[in-house]
Amino acid sequence: MMPLAPDSCLIVSLHQIPVFFIRMVCPSIPFLSTLLSMHCGPFLMGDLLKWILVSIVQFVVGKRFYVAAFRALRHGSTNMDVLVVLGTTASYVYSVCALLYGAFTGYRPPVYFETSAMIITFVLFGKYLEVLAKGKTSDAIKKLVELVPSTALLVLKDKEGKHVGEREIDALLVQPGDVLKVLPGSKVPADGVVVWGTSHVNESMITGESAPVPKEVSSVVIGGTINLHGILHIQATKVGSGTVLSQIISLVETAQMSKAPIQKFADYVASIFVPIVITLSIVTFSVWFLCGWLGAYPNSWVSENSNCFVFSLMFAISVVVIACPCALGLATPTAVMVATGIGANHGVLVKGGDALERAQNVNYVVFDKTGTLTQGKAVVTTAKVFSGMDLGDFLTLVASAEASSEHPLAKAVLDYAFHFHFFGKLPSSKDGIEQRKDEVLSQWLLEAEDFSAVPGKGVQCSINGKHVLVGNRTLITENGVTIPPEAENFLVDLESNAKTGILVAFDGDFVGLMGVTDPLKREAAVVVEGLKKLGVHPVMLTGDNWRTAQAVAKEVGIEDVRAEVMPAGKADVVRSLQKDGSIVAMVGDGINDSPALAAADVGMAIGGGTDIAIEAADYVLVRNNLEDVITAIDLSRKTFSRIRWNYFFAMAYNVVAIPVAAGALFPFTGLQMPPWLAGACMAFSSVSVVCSSLLLRRYRKPRLTTVLQITVE
Template sequence: RKYSHLRRPPPPLTAMAHLQLAAVAGGGRAGDDMEDVALLGSYDEEMGGAAPAGGGRGGAEEDAEAHVRVTGMTCSACTGAVEAAVSARRGVRRVAVSLLQNRARVVFDPALVKVEDIIEAIEDAGFDAEILPDSAVPQPKSQKTLSAQFRIGGMTCANCVNSVEGILKKQPGIKGAVVALATSLGEVEYDPSTISKDEIVQAIEDAGFEAAFLQSSEQDKILLGLTGIHTERDADILHDILKKMNGLREFAVNTTLSEVEIVFDPEAVGLRSIVDTIEMGSNGRFKAHVQNPYSRGASNDAHEASKMLHLLCSSLFLSIPVFFIRMICPSIPFISTLLLRHCGPFHMGDLVNWILVSIVQFVIGKRFYIAAYRALRHGSTNMDVLVVLGTTASYVYSVCALLYGAFTGFQPPIYFETSAMIITFVLFGKYLEVLAKGKTSDAIKKLVELVPATAILLLKDKEGKYVGEREIDALLVQPGDVLKVLPGSKVPSDGVVVWGTSHINESMITGESAPMPKEVSSVVIGGTINLQGILHIQATKVGSGTVLSQIISLVETAQMSKAPIQKFADYVASIFVPIVITLSILTFSVWFLCGSFGAYPHSWFDGTSNCFVFSLMFSISVVVIACPCALGLATPTAVMVATGIGANHGVLVKGGDALERAQNVNYVIFDKTGTLTQGKAVVTTAKVFSGMDLGDFLTLVASAEGKQ
C-alpha cells in the first residue's frame, strides 16, 4: 500500500479555501510596521494586477493562485502548449510558465475551476504536473472573513443567547454572530486581521460564560518528512495518532517517500503541535520535519541532473563501440577480419552495431519519442520532433540497407553510428541544460540560506513565566512565539523586541552597513544578524509573511516573467520546427534531383553509395544541426541570471520588461550614502620599511588577527 488516507468532511462553514492556494490580494494590512507593501504591490502588478470583473466575481481578493511543477518541457513550444492548455480552462485568469524552473504559476477563480482541473489540463497536453506548496509553513491570513465555531457554556435561557450575541457583535472585526442555546454552540464571522479567536473567547468569558474554540473555515496544507516509518505497521500507528488530533481535516501518508501531507485548521492546531504530537504519540519512534520547498526543488534538480548523466553515460558507453567498429576497426587487420565474419546472412560487425544502436535508439532515446508523440498529438512541434526525425531516418535507412545487403549481396553504406552519436550529443546538451537550469536558481538558494535553520523558543508556564528554552526548527515558529536571539546569530523571523538591547546588521534589507540599535518595541527582520546583546523577540510574521520571503517571491516572479523580446523568440520557436522540416525536405529534393541529372560528379560519393543516400545525409544534417535550438532558453536564462545577480547585490528587478528597458537608463541616482559602500576597511597596499620580508610580515599579521 503506497497511500493511506483519512478524510473528514469539512465543517458546514462558509469561505472554505483550498489549502494549496495563496490568495492574490493587493496591498498590505493597515498598521504593519514592516515596509512590505511595496513588495506586495510589485508582485501583484507583475502578475497583472486585479482580476477583471466578470462572472459575478468581486475582484482580485477572490482569485486564487496555484504553483505547479511541470516536467517534460524541453523548449518554448512546450511552454506555449502548457499556457494554451491551461488558459483554455474556464475561470483561469493568468498563466505564467517558466521553462528553466519547470514551473507554472496560475491565477484563477476557484468558483469556476479547481486545481485538479488545472493539473488535468497540463497532463492532457502531454506533461507531468504536481502541485507545489507555496511555502513550507502556513500562509499568512489574507484579507478575508473567517467563520469559526465556539462552544459556549453557562447559557440557560434566550436572554443569555441575546447577551452573548450582543457582546460579540460589539467587538471590532466581528461581522456577525449566531448562538444556539440547544447545542451550546456559537458561529462567529470575523476578520482575523482585526480580532483573533483568543480575543473572542476572552470577550465571551468576560461576559460571564465559558468559551472554547472548536474550529474555523481556515485551512492550511503542509508536507512533512518522516523518519522511522519503515513498515505498514508504522503507517497504521501514525494513522491512529493523526486521527486523534483535533483540527486535522485530511491527511495522506506516503510510506514510499516517508512523507505525510496534512490539511489542517491553523486556528485550531498549530504546525508545531502537529510535529510534537507525532513524536510524543510514537514515544519518539517517529520524527517529523517540515519539507522546505526550496530544498525539495534543489533535490529534484539534482535528481534530474543525475538521471540525465546516467542516460548520457549509458549512451556514450554503447555509442563508442559503434563508432570504433565503423571508423577505427577496419584499419586493424585482425579485428577487421573478425568483424567481416558471417553470422547468418549478416556480417558480425553490422549485427553488433545493429544491436547496440537499437538499445540507444529505443531504450535510451525513448524519452525523445514520448515527448515528440505528446507534442504531435496536440498539434504542436518541438525540438524532440527534430531529434526523432533525424535519428529515425538514419536508423531506418541503415536497417533497410542492412537487410537489403543481406538478401541481395549488394552492400550499400550503413550509418548506424549517425543515429547513436546524434542521441549521445543531444543528451550531452540536455545534461548541460539541466546543470544551467540548476545554477540559475542559485540566487534564490542564497536568499533562502539567509534564514537560520533553528530558533531558540522560550517556554512559559501557566502563569506566563519563562521556565526554560528549547531549540526548534525555524520553520515551526508560530506568530506570538517568544524567541531568544544570541549575539552573532540570525533573527529567525520578523518580530518585535520584548526584552534586551543590541545592534543588528540589517544591510541585507536596507543596504546600510551601519548596525541599527534595537531596544524594547523595536521591529526586527528575519534573516538579519544580531551583533552584540541578547534579545527576546516576539514573532509577528512567519513563513511567507516575512519580508525576506516576500523578496524571494518577488525575485521568483521576476525570473518567471517574460521580456518583450521573448514574445518574438516564442513566435520564431513556434514556426521553427516546421521551417526546419521544410528546409530538410527541400535540401533532399534539390540534391537528389541534381544528382539524378548529373549536376555534380559521382566522385563526390563512393562507389557503394548513390545520390539517394548522399542526399539523405544532407537532409538529416539540416534536421540534426537545428536540434539544439537555444531560442527558447536564451532570453529566460538571461533574465534569470540578471535578476539573480541583482538580488545577490541588493538590487531587485521586477521582471524581464524592466530589465529590457534598463538599457535606456542614462543616469542612476542613489538617495543615501552607504548604499554603494561596504562600510568595512580593506587593506589595499602593504609596504615594509625594514629588512623583514613582506611574506613573513603578512604571516605575523594574520597570526595576530586570528588570535583576536
C-alpha cells in the first residue's frame, strides 16, 4: 500500500459526507427529496450528484489503489490493493450501468455508488489509523535522534596552545581533534576523551544504566549523554556518523526495516490468498445467482427495489472487500519494529529480524571468560621468584617484556610492577602517580628486542641479548624450560583458586611466576542460573588453563567447560555444538571472539568490547551487563509469541469473516454484511494487528532479583 497522507482522509470525507447525506438523510426531508427527484436530462438529480461525487472518490482519491494494484499484477503478484480495486470497481461499474439503463429504458434499478465510496473511505481511514499506530513503533529512533545536541562550545586556542576564548558552533561542524567545553546540564556534543575537569555524566539514555558515571582526565565520554555537575573539556574523537549514538540509530533503523524469516510464511500465504478470495467471490456470486434463478430461495429474501443479480453481486463484493491479506503482512514487521525499539531502550541492540527470531530458540549460550563472565580488569595478586633473582629485578624483567603487549594481563603486570617500584616515592595523590606513569615507566624499563606475541600462550623477546619467555605453562614447556616442583605446586594452588599463573623464563631457566585474578561480574552466577531456568544450557569457553577454568566455572555454576582453546578453535567449538541442529548463542568481547561470534547462530557482543567483535555480532549489549543476555532471549520469545498471536487473529478473522460476508448465515439468521461494512471490518482488522504489536511496548525486562522465577513460555 502506498503511503497515506492525512489530507487523503479529508478529501474522502468532503466527498463521502454529501453522498451519505443524499442517501440517508435527504429522503426524510420533503423539500430536498423533491429537489433530488427532479430530472436533469434523462437522469435524476440525486443519482447524477452521487455519480459525480463518487467518481472523484473512485478515480482521484482511489487512484493510489489502481496504481498499486497495477504494479502488483505487473510483477505477477496480488495484494490487498487488488481486492479493493475489484470490489469498488465492481460496485461502481454496476451502478453506472444501472444508471444508464434506467436513463434509456425508464426502469430504474437501484444504484450502489455509496458502497464504492464508503469502501474507499473505510480502507483509507483504517490505513490512516495504521500509519499513526506504526509511527509509535519508531519512538525509540525519535528519542535517540533528539539526544543529538544542536550546538557545541568550541574552545579556541592560540598558536602556543593557550586557552583564549570560546565560540558556539553548530554541532555538525565539530571535527575530530576539536576541544569542546561541556557545561553542567548540557549534552556532550560528540564522542571524545576528557582533557580537563571532573564531573559525573548521565549515560542512561545510551547504556540504560541509571547511576551517573564519574568522569576525569582520560575518561571516555559518549555524544548525547548529559554532563551533570562540573565543567568538562573534551577532545572530540568521533563525529557525525562515526559516533556511538549514530551507530545505534543506524542499527535500530536497519533492524526495523529487515524481515524476519517467519515473514516468508506470511508472504507465501498472501501470494496465494488473493486468487483464492477472487475464486471464492466468483463461486459466491454463481451459487446465489443460480439458486435465485432456479427459485431455490424465496423472493422475499430479495428487496423490492433489487433483483437476483444485484442480490448475488453484493455478496460477492463483500467477500472480495472483507478479505484481508494486509493483516497477515503486518503481523511480523510491526512486532519486529516495536521489539527492536524496545530493545534499544533497554541497551540491547538487535541487528535484524532474523537475529531476533533465532534468539527465541537458543539451546546453548557460550560465554567467553575474560571480560565477559569476568570484569576484564585483571589484577596481579602475588609474585614469587624461584631463583636467586631479586624480586624488583624480576618485576622489571617481566614488565619490560610485557610493555609491548596489548593483552589485559600485560597491563595488570605493568601496573603491579609500577606500584611495587614507585608507590610512595612519588606524590601520594594517586592521580599524580597515574598521570606520570608513562614517563616513569620509560625511565626504568629495559629495552626488549625481537618481541613477538604467541596467540593463546604469551610473549617472547630478547633483553640484554638473552631470551625471555612470559606466558602460560604451554609456552614454557614447548621451549624446553623445566618447571621446578615447588613452582609447579604453587602454580596448581593458584589455579585451584581461580587465578591465572604467568610463568617467566630467562635465558632458558625458570625464574618465577605471578598470580593474576580477574573478578567475576556480580551478576554472572545469577544470570547462569536464570538461563538454566529458561531451558538454555550455559557453556564456558576460554583459552585459560583447565584448573583456573574449572574453578571459575564452579563459582558461576557452569558445568560444561571448554578450556585451553586457541582463538582459532573457538569457532570450531561453536560448530561442534551446532552439529545436532542446536541453536547456539556466543557472548564475547574481544577480537579473538569475533570468529566464534560470526559462527554462532546468535552472536552477542558486550558493548564495551572491541569494534571487530561488535561488527561480527548479531546483538550488541550496550551496558556490558550479562543480565542483557537474558533480556535478549526473553524479548525474542515475547516478540514471536506476539507474532504468532497476530497470525492466529489474522487467519481466524478471515476464516470467520469470509463465510459471513458470503452469506453463509443469511438463510438461518437473515444476517447480511453489506460491502461498505465489509470494508470497515477489513480496514480495522489491520489496525487491530498493529495495536496487538504495540502491546509489546509494555514489555518489562526480567529483573536480576526475579530472574530465577522465569519459566519457559
